[in-house]
Amino acid sequence: MLTDEEIIALFFARREQAIGETSKKYGPGCQRIAQNILNNTSDAEESVNDTWLAAWNTIPPQRPDPLRAYLFRIVHNLSIARYRKNTARKRDSSYDAALDELENCLAAPDGVEEALDAQALTALLNRYLTGLDRDSRVLFVRRYWYGDSVNELAGRLGVKPNTVSVRLGRLREKLRKELLKEGIFV
Numbered sequence: 001m002l003t004d005e006e007i008i009a010l011f012f013a014r015r016e017q018a019i020g021e022t023s024k025k026y027g028p029g030c031q032r033i034a035q036n037i038l039n040n041t042s043d044a045e046e047s048v049n050d051t052w053l054a055a056w057n058t059i060p061p062q063r064p065d066p067l068r069a070y071l072f073r074i075v076h077n078l079s080i081a082r083y084r085k086n087t088a089r090k091r092d093s094s095y096d097a098a099l100d101e102l103e104n105c106l107a108a109p110d111g112v113e114e115a116l117d118a119q120a121l122t123a124l125l126n127r128y129l130t131g132l133d134r135d136s137r138v139l140f141v142r143r144y145w146y147g148d149s150v151n152e153l154a155g156r157l158g159v160k161p162n163t164v165s166v167r168l169g170r171l172r173e174k175l176r177k178e179l180l181k182e183g184i185f186v
Contacts, residue, residue, distance in 0.1 A: 001025055004067040011059040018059075019052045026068060030075040036147030037079040038086070047082055051075040076145065128178050132171070139164070140171050 002021045010018035034044035051074045064070030142148040154161040
């Protein structure tokens with residue numbers, strides 16, 4: 001398997017092999033993220049394919065480091081956009097549960113002022129995550145970024161789903177308190 005640097009060199013050389021190597025190395029992870037968000041195999045496959053196109057169109061000039069995080073962010077954002085489009089009038093995905101859990105902590109930006117504050121919120125979230133122990137950080141990110149279900153997380157950690165739910169509740173409460181301390185009211 002090629003290294004990230006070799007794959008990026010293929011993108012810069014505009015060789016189609018870059019897509020195949022990227023898919024081979026990062027396809028399963030991208031598929032999992034898209035599937036967790038969309039809960040629909042064909043939509044998830046489209047998001048992953050759109051991710052390869054977005055990578056092709058942005059590398060060059062971008063030289064992502066690490067490539068994995070770059071691709072995972074693209075597939076996450078594309079999947080969220082597709083999810084919003086698909087569920088504009090209905091709520092039918094297991095990802096709704098994860099979004100509902102964070103609803104009391106994070107308000108969705110509705111206007112220009114809120115969008116400008118998104119950078120400050122991102123910085124605060126990064127500080128919050130950095131301050132967590134590794135297990136809590138992984139739990140939070142796996143649930144609210146990758147969209148893993150409570151049952152999947154429980155299996156991964158070898159604990160009961162209720163234990164995961166309680167830990168996530170405590171993490172959300174800690175985040176809510178951090179937001180309030182910074183003057184961000186939700």
